[in-house]
Amino acid sequence: MLCALLASLMGTYLDLYFVGRGLYQFPHRLLPEIFSINIVFTLIVLPLLTMIFLYGLTPMNPLGKACMILFTCLLMSIVEKLAERLGAFVHSDQWMHIYSFFGYLLFLTVISTVYFAAARSSSA
Numbered sequence: 001m002l003c004a005l006l007a008s009l010m011g012t013y014l015d016l017y018f019v020g021r022g023l024y025q026f027p028h029r030l031l032p033e034i035f036s037i038n039i040v041f042t043l044i045v046l047p048l049l050t051m052i053f054l055y056g057l058t059p060m061n062p063l064g065k066a067c068m069i070l071f072t073c074l075l076m077s078i079v080e081k082l083a084e085r086l087g088a089f090v091h092s093d094q095w096m097h098i099y100s101f102f103g104y105l106l107f108l109t110v111i112s113t114v115y116f117a118a119a120r121s122s123s124a
Contacts, residue, residue, distance in 0.1 A: 004050060023094060024089060026089060057069075069105065070105070
């Protein structure tokens with residue numbers, strides 16, 4: 001549960017930062033007069049998907065975990081482009097989708113490191 005909260009906080013603050021810098025925007029979002037980001041994604045979807053991801057990562061060996069993180073980062077870059085085509089997401093001309101790959105790589109590495117460190121300390 002700690003990782004779901006961490007994922008939500010990281011996702012929210014990163015979206016606020018990048019939207020504030022004008023690098024992307026969410027044209028369709030809940031309560032647009034209040035929130036500049038898609039709070040449904042950062043408060044519900046991202047934590048849920050993160051927990052599902054961590055659950056699937058748990059039985060894997062270190063090489064499998066690394067491969068799954070890399071695959072997921074590639075998949076998220078593709079899903080991001082699809083979301084853009086569907087109008088859920090708009091990037092500025094300055095944005096390069098490789099940023100998303102490396103951003104998710106860092107995000108998932110931090111989240112999984114915290115998750116497995118917490119799991120090790122609670123079983124000790």
